[in-house]
Amino acid sequence: RIGELFEETNGYVYINLQLASYINDILTFLFAFCCFFGTIKLIRLCRFNQRLNLFIQTLQYAGKELISFAMMFSIVFISFICLFYLLFVSKLDACSTLLKTSQMLFEMSLMKFDAHELSGAAPFLGPFCLSLFIILVVFVCISMFITIISDSFRRARKNINNDQEIFSYMLNKFQRWTGLKKANEEERYALIRLEYFDPIEGFPERVDQLLDAINRLYMTQISERSRMEKDEF
Known part of the structure; x- marks a missing residue:
């Protein structure tokens, strides 16, 4: 148009x-x-890799706990944003807006912030708020996050499946079938043992089959003899 x-x-x-x-x-x-x-979604295609599979299962086990932790951490972080913004909005350029304040707090959590600016802006409130943020966010919240991940990782290692073994077995079979990889001595010995047939091991089964055939023949002769005797009478 x-x-x-x-x-x-x-x-x-x-x-x-x-x-x-x-x-x-x-x-x-x-x-x-x-x-x-x-x-x-491509991560799911890599689930046959043991490490990626362990990573995915760890996130699955920690999903609900991480959601609860994220809600709690968001409340704590927003409260500190409001605190630093209202206290230092007129004293620090890093706290002039809420976005800059959140960026400053994120740098604090990574220990990449110059604390002398806060001390110069407020000799008492600056170090006090910084110490409070370090204790509650860095020590407490980050420790809780690491604990959740560690516990989920331990549970995932206990319940890890054998997809990696299945994938390795399929890959080895395909490589040997196409001739890209030759079987080593142990694999060749295992294949020979599977293909080898010992006649002595099958002897009891053959004897059972012979006895079963003789029994059927004997019962057939008895039934025919009984039928012939009935016909004579």
Whole structure:
């Protein structure tokens, strides 16, 4: 429609492209999320790898606990954002906006923040708030997060499946079938043992089959003799 309108007016009319731009932005956002989730789904294809499988199972075991921890951590982190923003909004450029304050607190949690700025802005409140943040967020919350991951990792190691062994077995079979890999001495010995047939081991079964055949023959003769005697009478 835009092309037809442009052709009819030879480009001398105003064309509003706001709706088209809005739709294009929405499609770009949807495409970005589709690419993100599609790439994440590739992890499932790597589940035969033992380490990736262990990583996936660890996240599955820790899912509910991590959600609860994330809610608690968000409340604590937002409360510190409000605290630092209201105390140092007029004294520090790093606390001039909520976004900059959250960035500063994130740097504090990584121990990459210069504490001298807080001390210069407020000799008492600066170190006090910094110490409170380090104790509650870095020591307590991060320790809780590591504990949740460690416990889930321990449970995942106990309940890990044997997909890796199945995949290795299938891969080795395919490589030997195509001739890309030759069997070693132990594998050849195992194959020979499977293919080798010892006549002595099958002797009892053969004897049982012979006795069964003799028994059937004997019973058949008895039944025929009984039938012949009935016919004579």
